[in-house]
Amino acid sequence: MKKPIIILITLVSVILIRCEKEKSGLISKNQEISFGEQLDSLVINSPEDYNVIDENEYHGAYAYLNNIMNKILVSDGLNRKDYFEWTIRIIDEDVLNAFAAPGGYLYFYTGLMAYLDNEAQLAGVMAHEIAHVDRRHSAQRLEREMAVSVIISIILGENPSQLEEYAAGIAKGLSTLAYSRNQEYEADEYAVKYAADTDYDPRGISGFFNKMEEASQVRTPEFLSTHPDPGNRLDAIDEVWESIGSPQGQDFESEYAVFLEYLPQGQ
Ligand SMILES: [Zn+2]
Numbered sequence: 001m002k003k004p005i006i007i008l009i010t011l012v013s014v015i016l017i018r019c020e021k022e023k024s025g026l027i028s029k030n031q032e033i034s035f036g037e038q039l040d041s042l043v044i045n046s047p048e049d050y051n052v053i054d055e056n057e058y059h060g061a062y063a064y065l066n067n068i069m070n071k072i073l074v075s076d077g078l079n080r081k082d083y084f085e086w087t088i089r090i091i092d093e094d095v096l097n098a099f100a101a102p103g104g105y106l107y108f109y110t111g112l113m114a115y116l117d118n119e120a121q122l123a124g125v126m127a128h129e130i131a132h133v134d135r136r137h138s139a140q141r142l143e144r145e146m147a148v149s150v151i152i153s154i155i156l157g158e159n160p161s162q163l164e165e166y167a168a169g170i171a172k173g174l175s176t177l178a179y180s181r182n183q184e185y186e187a188d189e190y191a192v193k194y195a196a197d198t199d200y201d202p203r204g205i206s207g208f209f210n211k212m213e214e215a216s217q218v219r220t221p222e223f224l225s226t227h228p229d230p231g232n233r234l235d236a237i238d239e240v241w242e243s244i245g246s247p248q249g250q251d252f253e254s255e256y257a258v259f260l261e262y263l264p265q266g267q
Contacts, residue, residue: 025139027102029083032139035167036084036103042171043107044089049172050107051092053264060262061090065108068123069130075197077190078134086130092264099175100129102139107175110263117207119252119259124191124204131190137183142170145177188233192240201249206237 027035043050055062065088073081084104094111101107106129108122116122132138170177179187188205195202209230241247 025136026143027139029080033084033103035142036101036105038164038167039101039171039174040087040089040103040105042168043101043105043174046171050089050175052107053090053092053110058090058262058264061259062088064259064262065090065122065126068119068126069106071198071200072123072127072130072194075194077193077197078130080134080136084133090263095175097175098125098129099177100132100138101174102133102142104133106130106133113263114260115211117211117251117253117256118204119256120195120201120204120249121207121251122204122256123195123198123200124206125208127191127194128187128205130194131187132179132183135183135186135190137179137187140183141177141179145170185233185236188237189240192237193244195249196241196244196247199250201251202244202247203237203241204249204251206234209234209237 025032044052053061069086069088073086075081086104086106089105089107090110090113091107092110094114095109096112096115098106098108098112106126108126112125113122116125191205192202195204213230213234
């Protein structure tokens with residue numbers, strides 16, 4: 001008797017997944033949170049893939065990042081800030097990257113933080129990652145990647161072992177999963193808008209792209225994914241900034257230098 005229902009759900013799932021513009025999503029808020037928790041748990045328990053440093057041992061570094069996050073989360077530009085318990089993790093590895101998981105989990109590599117010049121630049125990258133979660137990009141990306149059968153398992157609450165297996169695979173590649181070009185532009189746009197509601201220079205996100213261009217580096221972190229050209233992104237960021245009245249802000253460079261000493265040293 002269940003078969004027709006499953007076939008119907010499968011059809012609906014396929015239609016929804018194929019619909020790029022689907023905003024409300026197939027996975028509910030609670031399912032997104034629960035899946036995010038599962039991914040985060042896999043990340044923090046996979047030291048061979050993600051060397052997450054302890055919050056108690058590096059309290060100063062975490063407090064500094066949480067302060068930046070709380071300033072950004074005050075922005076009226078966010079739609080879903082109250083949905084999640086936003087959580088920051090620091091990964092100690094010399095990698096120029098940051099990434100996010102559904103449910104409000106934000107991950108920053110020490111290599112990226114050591115590379116940046118000031119707090120406004122880090123706030124820009126963080127605002128970009130927050131936008132991927134708040135605009136539901138991270139959830140949509142997972143929905144697209146998921147096999148229909150897995151989504152149905154989630155919806156019906158069946159077959160938890162299949163979901164666990166799937167989550168393990170996703171967690172391993174979480175730091176390198178790519179977003180679409182439009183999602184990257186949208187995350188840049190909202191990174192500027194969120195930061196404009198704080199005392200940061202709203203163009204902090206540009207700082208990273210400028211540095212990369214100057215150094216002619218060819219690395220591709222998540223927020224510099226292969227799709228949009230960094231030069232085009234800088235132009236788009238400037239356009240957004242001008243459209244909201246070119247607000248100024250601060251860099252907090254000396255505070256940032258102090259913060260870097262809280263991180264594990266010796267990279
Ligand atoms: Zn991005």
